[in-house]
Each structure stands twice: as structure tokens, then as C-alpha cells.
Amino acid sequence: MLTTLHTAYSDTRAADLAWALGREPLPALAVLDLHLAGAQLQLRLLGASHQVLLEEDNGSCSETVACMPGSSTPLPLGVSKRLGEWEYEFAARVETLGAGSFAGRAQELLALVADHPHGLAGTFPGSPHAFTAMLAQRTEGQVRWRTWHAYPQEGQLVVTRTRVGVRMPAAVV
16 A cells, blocks of 8 residues: 655654664554454554554564654664564664665665555655555564665665564474
């Protein structure tokens, strides 16, 4: 699903993004509710930020990547945590692209997410390449999502990927 976010583009620097687990739902500009084989997943666009809410028999999880005033947790490169019976893994990277490459990558990502049944993307007024996009899936008992936060004025794209699932037993050799 592709939507235009009717708000000022406020999270304007990739370096201002922070990460948090367990936050309460924040006001969203666009929401996509998904049912993925027993998991209830809500993708939420918060301006140039995102929040994902996951509910399943084994528990719940809330991930937020946003500019959060007073937050002391900057966007990490990677996180691995145990949440009850689940393993939670998060990774982030920042891609810096030239103007032409950025425009092409933005169009490619928006096309990928816009028509996907488990995708949500929002563009901002004023720049066709200012967007936040999210894509979710469930495979092998795990829920996964990827996000893209575009900052065309900096030529930066923040890419995240998350995996949440029941811990797999160690293989016996």
C-alpha cells in the first residue's frame, strides 16, 4: 500500500533516528494490519519513522525507530535480545548515495513495497524521494520485516531488518 503522508517532513536527519523496544503505540499517520499465520502484525508509519507491533500466542513485541526526544539509545548497527520465548534480532545500516542513484533506488523500493500485500509506504509532500517504507513476511515460524527511511536532502537511506521468532534449539552434532 502506498500513501501520501499529509504532514511536515520533520525527522529530517538519518543521524537523529533512535531505536526502542517495548514502547506503547505512538500516533500513526498510516497503519497496515496483517495476519500472518497466527501472528498479528501492525505496521505503523510515524512520519519518517516506523513502529511495528507484533502479537502472537508466545507474546508481544513493539519496535520503534524514530526521532525520540530524550532518547539515549541511538540507532544501533545490531541488537540481539531474548524476549520471553522469542529471539529478537535487529540490524541497521545507512546507505549514502549520489543524487541519480538515490532517485533510482527510491523508485525501485517504492515500486517493490507499493503493490506488495504485506507492504506499507508513505511519501511526503514536496519530494517524491522522501519516504518511509516497510515490508513484512512470515517464514519458518519467524516474523521478519524490513524498513527503509529516505533522507533525499542528505542522500541517505536508512535500512533496517528485524527477525522475531521462537528460539531454535542448538543442533546436536
